[in-house]
Amino acid sequence: MHFVDAKGILSAQNGMNLYRGCTHGCIYCDSRSLCYQFKHPFEDIEVKQNAPILLEEALRKKRKKCMIGTGAMCDPYMHCEEKLLLTRKCLELIDEYGFGLAIQTKSDLILRDLDLLVSIHKKAKCVVQITLTTFDEALCRILEPNVCTTWERSRVLNVLRDNGIPAVVWMSPILPFINDTQENLEGILSYCIDARVYGILEFGIGMTLRDGDREYYYQELDKHFPGLKEKYINEYGNAYQITSRNQNSLMNIFRQTCDKYSIVYGAEKLFSYLHAFPENRFEQMTLF
Secondary structure: OEEEOOOOOOOOOOEEOOEEOOOOOOOOOHHHOHHHOOOOOOOOOEEEOOHHHHHHHHHHHOOOOOEEEEOOOOOOOOOOHHHHOHHHHHHHHHHHHOOEEEEEEOOHHHHHHHHHHHHHHHHOOEEEEEEOOOOOHHHHHHHOOOOOOHHHHHHHHHHHHHOOOOEEEEOOOOOOOOOOOHHHHHHHHHHHHHHOOOEEEOOOOEEEOOOOHHHHHHHHHHHHOOOHHHHHHHHHOOOOEEEOOOHHHHHHHHHHHHHHOOOEEOHHHHHHHHHOOOOOHHHHHHOO
16 A cells, blocks of 8 residues: 545545555456546555545535545445554544544444444434445355455444444445346345345446456456356447346346335435435434
């Protein structure tokens, strides 16, 4: 990893990335795409060492409280966070200044900061987003090799449930010919039902592939699933949107299950929820 001083930390939509790059090793990661213009190896993590200073300056200047988001591009709980504590320092500031938090991760390291998540939610609103893609543990270790497995993430969801913190699951991507099965879908949904998650974000049954991401993905397919790359090329060519043949049947199961268990779905509704800061504590309490 290497350290830099960033010029700014919050985007126009109040999102922040404390790191650039990732060490989780997920074979499908869109953040590897060339359009993001990485000038260093993806696993050589860029650490924005002045992020807490920049964040405190930004929070002080804001006239109105809002939700602060992190984790959209780079996981805030990568391995280096264990020692650097950059994410924790920023959560302490969000808590101190009374802002809300929408945080996304695949790592159970987030439970280290449970005290801050609970405190933020008591004062304002905290929503934790956890990615679940692969119910089979052995397959998960191939697709997402350097981070905790789906079962371990389901335990995180249960801890959040027990502490009254709402969770949104990202069920994306689902990889054609690999985990686009009814068994996989129903397994993920069973974890969500048990944890009483607020919502599930999905973008259909499939994935996206761009230049940079596609080459790495195909390299990993050759390593773990010989012959599957050729099947992708024959089926999809160089398409950006890769949709599973099982899209319709699996989406019907997904919608019926969410409706049955009152799980919110639909990107527009869930993104609106993630960005909505409660105007007062009473309004925030009524959400849950």
